[in-house]
Structures are given as structure tokens and as C-alpha cells.
Amino acid sequence: MSLIASLSLADLAALLRGAPRRCVVTSHVRPDGDAIGSALALALALQKLGHPVVVLNEDGLPDALRFLPGGERVTRPSGAVDADIVFALDNATQPRLGDGVNAAIAGVPMLVNVDHHLSNTRYGHHHYIDSASPATGQIVAEWLEAAEVPLDAAIAENLYTAISTDTGSFQYSNTTPATYRWAARLIETGLDVGELNRKIYQSSPLRRVKLLGELLQVLDISADGRVASWFLTAEMAGRAGALPGDSEDMIDHIRGIDGVVVAAFFEELPDGKVRLSVRSKDARFDASALCGRFGGGGHRMAAGARLAGPVGEARQRVLSSIHEALIAAIPA
Numbered sequence: 001m002s003l004i005a006s007l008s009l010a011d012l013a014a015l016l017r018g019a020p021r022r023c024v025v026t027s028h029v030r031p032d033g034d035a036i037g038s039a040l041a042l043a044l045a046l047q048k049l050g051h052p053v054v055v056l057n058e059d060g061l062p063d064a065l066r067f068l069p070g071g072e073r074v075t076r077p078s079g080a081v082d083a084d085i086v087f088a089l090d091n092a093t094q095p096r097l098g099d100g101v102n103a104a105i106a107g108v109p110m111l112v113n114v115d116h117h118l119s120n121t122r123y124g125h126h127h128y129i130d131s132a133s134p135a136t137g138q139i140v141a142e143w144l145e146a147a148e149v150p151l152d153a154a155i156a157e158n159l160y161t162a163i164s165t166d167t168g169s170f171q172y173s174n175t176t177p178a179t180y181r182w183a184a185r186l187i188e189t190g191l192d193v194g195e196l197n198r199k200i201y202q203s204s205p206l207r208r209v210k211l212l213g214e215l216l217q218v219l220d221i222s223a224d225g226r227v228a229s230w231f232l233t234a235e236m237a238g239r240a241g242a243l244p245g246d247s248e249d250m251i252d253h254i255r256g257i258d259g260v261v262v263a264a265f266f267e268e269l270p271d272g273k274v275r276l277s278v279r280s281k282d283a284r285f286d287a288s289a290l291c292g293r294f295g296g297g298g299h300r301m302a303a304g305a306r307l308a309g310p311v312g313e314a315r316q317r318v319l320s321s322i323h324e325a326l327i328a329a330i331p332a
């Protein structure tokens, strides 16, 4: 393998085909379908090739992803892990792995960063970043192909979930012909695509719909209908009986409004900070750059940041910044 930090797909494949190594596979805090799906697919492949593997996530496996094959392998960090190599997937900055995970892997001699976030900081000893890829799951699919690891139904179900969720079910503009070709190859392993989509998209707990009711009460439309935002306080979450993670993807409801160009979601966190999510529907408005002003990042069309509270003040600061950037990027 080359000594340069930036790896090729062939370098990545060589890491899988080499002598057994004790591996850790990890991904970002508050994991989504791409974070968990790509981590489990890689873990299942590593195991097939004879590498002992541990899957770590700071926040563990979300309830909504319990159906994924191998999901029981996802563990929360508890103390240092003894391993030879860490694969960090779908994770733009090292702190976003979480404090527990970073403590657990601190003594591991090699960290390999594989991701598709535009804002990836190239942390780790080696990295492979493809910001044109719509999902880390698609990168893992290409990686396993390069390593000649045969796809099986368990790996395919994880990769399909990763790719489907990060492309908004093959809707977003990052979806390419290659994405559909991968979907076809994954389905060809015998996936029941109707059943799998039901598990991914039609298994929402009732409390999520109640949470939507709370959010609708505070829906705010500004900039002549081009900006939609709402916020969630701990009190509102309590009324809905919502659990951490239930707010995931709620922003899609306001992004979906006709005429809206930018959607923003502000969520009060237990530590008093505010989690900001931003979605853009026009590539001229760069959500990643906007969130970068507040110490965050992500993709051009989908990004996030963490701000100091309280929610009301964070909202004012961010919305005025969005209005300013929107007028500059897309004059009305």
C-alpha cells in the first residue's frame, strides 16, 4: 500500500484482502441509515474474509434500524478496544465519531477515513473521500467489488438501506445511473424490495406523528415563502413522548413545500446546545457553506451544525444568515 494519505479503491481493497487484522468499524453520532448500513455491510464482509471485527457507535443502533442484518453487532463504546485498524465510515470530522468512540480507538495504530461528505477534514492516517458519491453505502459497494467480496443478501440489505436513505429513496439529484445499477445488483441477491422499503419507510412509531403535530404549531415561513423553518424544544418533545432520534428526517416535511428553497430545523439538545439541520432545494444555495459559518458542514444540499442555545437566539442568528445568503445566491 502507498504511503500517501489519500487511498485509491485498489488500496482499500488490498486492506480487506490482506492478512487477518482486528478491525473496528465505526460511524457518526446519531447514526442514520447510511452510517449504520455501510458499517454493517463492511463488518459482514470483513468477517467473511476472516478479520475479527467490532462495530462501535457512540449512540448505538437506532430502533428504526433494528431490522438490519447484523444490527445486534452494533455496540456502544465502553473502554479501550484492542485492534489493529479502525474504519470510520460516513463521518466528516473526527469529533463527530463521539467522545466515547474516540477514547475507545485512541490506542489503535491505524485509522482509515472513508466518506462522501464534501466537508470531510481528511482526518486519520489514510482516507478515501468521494464527495460525488450519493452515499457511503455506494462507496462500500464499489470497495467490496474491488476486493472481489461476493455480495450476499445480508450485505445487500445493508447497502440498499444505506443508499436508499441517503438518496431520499433515489429522489435527490445526487442519484446517478451508477446508483440505480447498484440498486439493481443488490436486489438481484434476492432482496424483497417491497418488504425492505416497508421496514425503512412505513414503520414510523405513532409518537413521530404526534411530534409532527408539535412541529406544525411552530412552522415559520419567511423570505416570501422561500425559507421554511421550525424548532423543537425539550418540552415539545416531552408532550409528544418523542425519543432521541425521532426528529430524524422531520425536516423533509418542510423541504417538500412548493416554493421553499431552504428548510431549517432547530432542535434543543439535552446539553442546552441547539442542533441545526439545513436543506437546500437549489444548488445555488450551499447548505454546507451556511452551516460552516456556525462551525458545522455536510453536503451542498444537506448540512448541519451545533450552536449555543437558547433555541430562540440560535434561530434568529441562523435565519438572518440564511436570508442574507439566499438573497446573495438567488436574488428574488
Ligand SMILES: [Mn+2]
Residues within 6 Å of the ligand: 034, 035, 090, 116, 134, 135, 136, 166
Ligand atoms: Mn451518508
